[in-house]
Amino acid sequence: MLLVVLEHERGELVEAACEALTFGRVLAAKMGEDLEAALIGSDDDALVAAAGEYGAETVHTCTHDVLSDYGPDAYGAVVAQMVESLSPEAVLACGSDRGNEIMAQAAARLGSPFVANCKDVTPGDAWSMTRVQWGGSLLEDTAIDADVALLSCGLHTVAAEPGGAQNADAEEFEAALDESHAITIVKDRVVQEAGVTLPTAPVVVGGGRGVGSEDGFAQLEALAELLGGRVGCSRAVTNLGWRPHSDQVGQTGTRIAPEVYIASGISGAIQHWVGAMASKHILAINTDREANMVVKADWAVIADLHEVIPAITEEVKRRRG
Amino acid sequence: MSDIPNSGFPTSAKCVVIGAGIVGNCVVGHLARLGWKDLVLLDKGPLPNPGGSTGHASNFIFPVDHNKEMALLGEQSANQYRDMDLSVDSGGIEVARTQERMVELQRRMTSAKAWGIEAHLLTPAEVKEHVPFINGEVILGGFYCPTVSVVDSLETGTTMRKEAIDKAGLQVFANTEVLDVITDDTPRPNGRRKVTAVETDKGTIEAEYVVIACGVWSNRIAYMADTYIPLVPAVHQMADVGPMDILAETNNEIGYPIVRDMDTFCYERQSAGSMEVGSYAHRPILHHPDEIPSNAEAALSPTEFPFTPDDFDQQMEEAIELMDMLGDAEIKYAINGLLSLTPDGMPCLGEMPDVENLWSAAAVWVKEGPGMGQVVAEWMHYGYPRVIDSHGADVARFYDEEKSDEHIWARAEESFNKTYGIVHPAEQWADRRMLVDSPYRSRQEALGAEFFQARVWERPQWYTSNADLVERYGLEERKVEWDNRWWSPITVAEHLNLRENCGLIDLSAFQIYELEGSGAVEFADYLAVNKIDVPVGRSVYTPWLNADGGFHSDLTMMRMAEDRVRIVTGVFDGGRDDFWVRKHMPNDGSVTFTNLSKEISTLGLWGPNAPAVLGQLTDQDLSQDGSPYGSYLPVTIAGVECHLFRISYVGDTGWEIYVPWDQAPSVFDAIMKAGEDHGLRVTGGGVYSLSGRIEKGYRLMGAELESEYNPVEAGLARPKVKAADFIGKEAYLAAREAGSEVQCVTLIVDDNVDSQGRQRFMQGGNEPILDLDGNRIVDSHGRASRVTTAGYAPSLGKNLLMGYLPNELAEPGTKLQSMYMNELYPCTVVGPGSAFDPDDTRLKS
């Protein structure tokens, strides 16, 4: 059995959970095993049904006082206990912040290896997998020697796609939890920004060192706002203090996956590229037609961004009347 | 904005310049100014900063240099930057922490005066007025030059490139990697190949000319054409620290003079609100061009290597000692930046000797970039640069022994820490010695020879076995250590002995070539100003000129046979002369060219007893009738077939004796034995190259003779001009017609006692010759009167100087002054002739 750990937020499966189910469905088929899921901190039928649409036959639900909100210790403990009592061949989460955290917590408790951010997994007596290093600019073939394969698939490695729909059964899992597991529970949650956020924005207008200054981002803001998107930036820009780190797209910043990423004045250093490469489409604006970002983009405009971005903004306004 | 024209990749061009750093851009800019069209500029990196050394250069120009080429091209470059308005005169101060450095600053004042550059010596308090944050306690003084400038080399490159686009339709291709440089390898009598095309990852361009302006990568490109540019990428560490309020408040890129902390080999240069600290003090860190990563592989730019902090720590301590505020500033950026070093510290410019139309514009720093771009462009256009004589930078100057990684690395290791060092004009290299020696090496070592190296050839400068002569002539060491350095009173003793008895001098470093074939004499005449078509057995001393009529060489040519001419030239000019012959020789098979330098050894035997010594070894009539001046006679000495060439470069009668290399030791032994009762001594190059020569006022290529002067000015014009055509003839005729406004003269230093009561002995050259008011003397071409050779004349007991003076000041007896170590010494013009034995009576005896 392959057990997929589901991430959920505000009563819905998050995108990462759907990616994990999609990845897991293929993996389970390769294994010749059932696809099952772990729903921790909820037994919501809607979530169970949603997992079924991605091919999960059984959803193991687990609720408890200390699971009232997310907490890595408690969540990790539940996964570890599920491994012990359900004996899956493998456990898979999506390589999001939480997914990797839960899997590492479980692995620590089980004393088993955990392979994060896999791109490709080959099950067998000895499991082998290809995982990403350097945020995706390098791949590592690795092998594990373990009773259970604890894995995560890299965020955005696959696009979430329902399939093999099942009428999933919900099975309640009784976990042995106590107050000590609440040691790392979320105490408070602060919403800083309403509306579209960088990881979810359909359009991201990115700026690099080529923007030239903090003020230079005003033109990018204007276009992003008009398109219902967000402004992102490169690490160089954050280091220069022009934008907050929360706007940083890259290996050590946010990984984005918009419909279109408009990368302006960004050369496309590796650190940035790996955060942007999951974008569905990329449009680069650069004065250097050989810049890495231009070479990797679907479309490019060879121009000074400060000339072309206002022109695009005007054109959008004109067409919208 | 991209300045790349939107056109396809060309399949042919007149000239492809590889490398779009400061040098490549300036070459295309200057070629465009000279009217060249159909130009292509390539770089494997992006524009405007393709990732070479230009992109991280410290971008400042200190215009004072002891070396004429470097000083004048630095000034020329600084002016070009100013003309483009891409330069700021920040001023600069070289500070001294030691007494020895204070003396060096006096020497720099002298060079500043020679080149007409404003400069002042400052007390520590005065330094502090310019640079308030400096620690006055650790310095003894400073050398302030207000015209030190900071330039924008990247923008200058862009400007020059745009000028070439506008003027010449230059096509520019960035991100274009050169994969091969293709040559036509069909064998030719001159041994040269011809460049035909450049292969790139975007296509192949057939090209008439190709210029390698690739900075640290230059040799990688040269390898592609199976040739060699002797340079090595070396690390220069620098760190950017800041911000600091006192700098930020200037609201300027640079508001304070650049400080060169000479004794710690370090500089501090303001860069907006921060200070750039650069070092030449760390261990030499050299790299192979193939170790340089691609633009994609490099974390910064390819030539900004990871900083190795351990190498820089000593510099930090010294920098903080000089400017305490640096200690608390953040190190924001620090690199091991690559720059180019060569075996002799000079750039590599000119056409590759072995590949026709393949040009090198390499080992050029930002401070010389525009000037050297002009030099290369003019060289390509006119056949020789007009802006300045560039023989010291000529890529043809190298001997084969200098074209190896082993040699360059050793020289770069030795010279790196001399970047800010106090280098004596006669300073010898410690490493890579005895690369080429003469057949007499073991005998010379037994006689205690002190060897000086001429490029790669070793020559005894004096022999310690002659120390007894010092006593005999009552000679002493010099009082001032600097004057005594790389010198011995033995050289004076050897000189006096030669004048009294005779001396045997090893001249094996002479470069000897032969032209042979039906066209040999005609071609020889085409090279030379004077007539070579003379009877067999006669020799001709002659200048070789460039197309503009300036000196390319001065040497001796001998008519060996009807169809054979020998060429004998000095060791410092061998490579250039060899190349000059190959470049011009006909390739129709009528002439062959052979280098005999390592097959024929030369001995010089001179002095009043020379005929008596030689007379014991040969039946040849050695009288002035039997062996007249300039004659070239076959003789047998000690059973060895030799040639006697009656000539003298030291002012006493005698011969150059040409001996087969393998049999040379026995001839040496025979002469020494024959001389035992005639006071014959082995005698060093100090007499031949300097003291003997200067007493006679004999001109030397590279000193008095440069492309900036012609034979009329040098006093070497013959009464008549031969009928045959020769290189530079038109210009030479014009110069004769116009007459000369200057003369090459000898001056005698009337009083050599300095302000501290010490006798000084001038050496080095390039010191200014001034009028009695202390003003520089400059002719209508802008050429300043300066010392071309300085040396002590033992026979006169005086220091002599040579140099060019305007006619009105060249009259014998004219009183002038010369500067040495920032002090003025009275001197008197001797005139264009000799200070010693002006009537050549000793030569004729």
Next chain:
Amino acid sequence: MKILCCVKRVPAPGAKINVTADGMDVDAAHLGFTTSPHEECGVEGAIQLKEEHGGEVTVLTLGPGDAEEQLRYAASVGADHGVLIATDGTAYDPQRTAAAIVEAVEELESAEGGDGTEDGEFDLILFGNESADAGGFQVGIRVAHALGRPIVQGIKGIEVGDESITARREIDGGFEVYELPRPAVLGVKEGLNLPRYPTMKGRLASKKIEIQSMEVDADEGGQSRVRLHRPEEQISETVILGEGPEAAAAVVDVLEELGVL
């Protein structure tokens, strides 16, 4: 307050990373080395806490002898002590790395108190969220678990109270707040702060700091590297929409086509 910050020496690559011929490592022939970016913020965070609350910062690394460079760097920006767990230069798997660090921490804590009292304990141990190179996302968690201390990953804000540590974790559109009892462990992320650069005096002072070298036996874990390789290059034909502002109309055509207008 005693803080331990664990850092990793990683190559500083350009846009293209090369792999050694045997495929087992990054070819760092012409690369410099740096501290993983998250951990650089960890060091800065530790120093800021020390500046605010007093105490000492110890920086620990596991790696080759050359990793001393990263410890000196941390010292140059204000760390007080450096500890190097020497490896043979090969990459340790995450379990082995964690086991070695645990053993080192236990030794440091027992030694520092002199008598093994709690005084020797680190009030806070900081890890980077994940290393820049291997990105295993687990060493900190394994160490915390073995030490029986709480850990939260992804931290971009830290406040220290007498009994507890409050940590902020960035989430989509805001942040979560965790409150952990001391002693605790945190996995921090870039953005926690903007790390300072060393000063020249700091650099020179860092040379005088003694680096404690430790040799630790730790068993290999269950994961082993087979090889590293570069992903296949995605060769995409870039369509140039134009040069200069005139291209704006073509850009908006594309946006329209994508349905984001």
